[in-house]
Amino acid sequence: MPRMNRRRFVGSLMAGAGAAATLPMFSRSAFAQDAARLRLYWWGNPSRDERTFTVIDLFEEANPGVQIDGETVSWGDYWTKLATQTAGRNMPDIVQMDYRYLDEYVSRGALHSLEEFRGGALDLSTYEEGPLAGGMVDGELYAINIGSNTQVALFNARIFDEVGIAFDPYGYTLEDLKRIATEITEATGGSTYGTDDNTLAYEAFETFARQSQAPLFAADGSIGTNEEVVGEFWEFWRSMREAGVVPPAEQSASLIGSGMNELGLITQNTAMSYLWSNQIVGAQSLSSDVLGAAMYPQKAGGVPGQYVKPSMFLAMSANTEHPEIAAKFISDWVNDPAMTAVLGLERGIPPVPEVREALSPEFTEAERLSVGYFSEAQKHVGELPPPPPPAAGEVTDAFVRIGTEVLLDRQSISDAAAEFVGQANAIRRRAG
Amino acid sequence: MNKFIRRNLPGYTFLFPWLIGFFALALGPILASLYLSFTRYDILTPPQWAGLENYEYMFTWDDRFWQSMKVTFTFVFLSVPAKLIFALGIAMALDKGIRGIGLYRAVYYLPSILGASIAVAILWRQVFEANGVINSILAIFGIAGPHWMGNPDYSLYTIVTLAVWQFGAPMLIFLAGLRAIPNDLYEAAEIDAASKTRKFFAITLPLLGPVIFFNLVLQTIDAFKIFTNAFVISGGNGAPADSLLFFTIYLYEEAFKYFRMGYASALAWVLLIVIALFTAIAFFSSRYWVYYENERD
Incomplete structure (x- = not known):
C-alpha cells in the first residue's frame, strides 16, 4: 500500500463515499421494479x-x-x-x-x-x-x-361580552358594525379599536360587490363591478376612519402581507379581524382571549355575498x-x-x-x-362564483395598490375607484 | 502562442471552476432569456413568438415599468453616494491606527455580511415600525414619528438607510487605498503647513481616485440589483402603493407571480442594458476625473 499523503487520503475518502452512495441507489431501483x-x-x-x-x-x-x-x-x-x-x-x-x-x-x-x-x-x-x-x-x-371554507369575521368574545354587545352574527349590517365598533372603541378608551380597517381587504370588497349584485368578475370573466360600488365600499371605511373606530391609516397600510400573529385581533389592537373559516383554529391558538365567529357584515337591502x-x-x-x-x-x-x-x-x-x-x-x-x-x-351564503379568470390575482393586487392611495388620502375616492375599474379591465384584456 | 499559454495557464486554471459554472449553468439560460424576451411564455404552454411586443408594451403602456424605474433610480442616486461617503469617512477614522483596529474592522464589516439576509430585513422592518426603535427614540424628544414602512413618502428612505448601513465592503477597499498613499506626501504638506481639509482635497481624494472609481462602479451595479431587502420589507410586491417597486421586484412579480416569463425576460434585458450603460458612462467619464499616479506624463 502506498504511503498515505493528504491528496490520496481525500481521494480515498471520496471513493468510499461514492461507493456508499451508489449502494442504496442500486438496492432501491431493484425494489422499485415491483x-x-x-x-x-x-x-x-x-x-x-x-x-x-x-x-x-x-x-x-x-x-x-x-x-x-x-x-x-x-x-x-x-x-x-x-x-x-x-x-x-x-x-x-x-x-x-x-x-x-x-x-x-x-x-x-x-x-x-x-x-x-x-x-x-x-x-x-x-x-x-x-x-x-x-x-x-x-x-x-x-x-x-x-x-370547504367560507369567509369569517372573528371577534374578541371577551371584549364583546364586557362591553355588552348584542348582535346577530349572521345578520348584522354595515351600519350595525359601525355602531358596535363605536361602542367598543369608546368602552375601551381607544386602547382597542372596534374592527380592522377593510379598505385593502380584497375578500371584504368581493363580498360587498356580490351583496351589491355587481361582482368583481362576471360569469364570462369580464369585470362585472363598477366605480359606484367600489367608491361606496371605500367611502364606508373612510367614514369608519373618520369616526376613529378603526386603527390609523398608516398602521393598516403597513399590515399588508404580514402574518396572522400581527392581526389586530391577535395583538388586541382591534376587536375584529377578517379571515377564512379554516383559519379559526389557528387564530384561536394565537389569541389569549376566547374568540367568536360572525359572518361578514350584510349590506342593508343587499343579497347574500359570502359563499362556501x-x-x-x-x-x-x-x-x-x-x-x-x-x-x-x-x-x-x-x-x-x-x-x-x-x-x-x-x-x-x-x-x-x-x-x-x-x-x-x-x-x-x-x-x-x-x-x-x-x-x-x-344557510346564509350565496352561490359559488365561477372560478376566477386568468390574471385575477393581478386584479387583486391592483385593488390593494390603489386602495393604499385611498387609505392614505393621497387620491380622492372617485378618482381611485375609476382608476381601479380601468386597470382591472386593462389587466383582463391583456390576459386575453 | 506557446508563450501565451505558459504565461496564462495558472490564471485559467484558477478560473476553471468558475468557467465551468458560467458555460454550463449561466450562459445557456442567459441566451434562452434573450430568446424568451421576444415571446409570450407562461411555462405551461410552449413559448409563442411575439416579436417586439413585450418591449413595445413596456415602453408605451406599462405604468408600473416606469414606476419601477423611478423607484430604482431614486434609490441608486441616493444610496450609492451616501454609502460611499459614509464608507470613506469610517475608513479614514479607522486608518488613524487606533488600538484594536482589527476588531473595529470586523464590527463595521459585519452588517455587509448580514446585509443580504432575510433576518436583517425583518429586523429593519421592526426598527422602523410604528412602535419601533426609531420612533421610541424620537418620542423621547417629543416627536411623533411617522409610520415609516406604511407611508409611501418615507418607505424608500428606510431601504436607503439599510443600504448605507451596509458600507463594509467599500470601506475595506477604501482602507486598503488609504494605506497605499505614500506618507511622504503628507509629510511634505505638513511642512508647508497645509490644513487638514487641504490635505484631504489635495492629496487623499485625488490619490484615492482609482479606488473611488472601482467602488462607484461596483456599488452602482449592486444598487441596481437590490432585491432581498426590498422583497422582505415590501412584503414581496412593492407595497405600500408601489413605493418600493424596485425593478427586480417587478421582474420577479411578472415572472413568478403572473407567469409572464417572456415579459420578465424582456425586463431583465432592459435592466442589463441600463446597468451596462451606467458602467460605460462611469468608465468613459473616469478619464476626466480619475488620476493614476503612475501615468503622470
Missing part, C-alpha cells in the same frame, strides 16, 4: 405536513407495494414549482389544487379526468353534492374537494403511470376512517357527513366553533 411509486405534492404548514406524512404512512401500510413520496413547499413557491414541473413533464402524480388554478390546468390538458374511476376506485357514495360541484370543469369531474369556497382539491396528473392507485388514494383521503381522523379539520370542513360525525367527539373548543359557524353560515 413497487408502484407515486408523488404527492401539497402546500401547507408544519402541522399540515405532519398530518399528511402520517396519512401517507397509513396508506402505504394498507396497500403493500405502493410507495408515496411526499413533497411540500409553501404557497408562495407552490405554483411556480408546479408550473415548472408540469412544463418539464414531471408533474407529481397527485397534486393539491386550488379553485383558482383548476380551470387553467384542465384547459392545458395537465389533469386526468376522474369520471372513469367513479364507483370504482373512487368512492363518492356518501360525498355531498355541493362540494362535488366545485371540482367539475365543463360537466366533467377533475378534482375532489377535500375541505372549495378550499382545496386533490387532482391527478394526466401523465401518471398509476391512475388506479392515485384514484384509490384520493378516495381513501376523503373516506377512510383512520386517514380522515388524522387529517381532521386542518384543510377545511370535510365533505363527507359520516366523517364529520366521527370527528366531532374529539373536537376542541376552537374546532367546535369552526364547525358550528360553518354549518350555520352555510
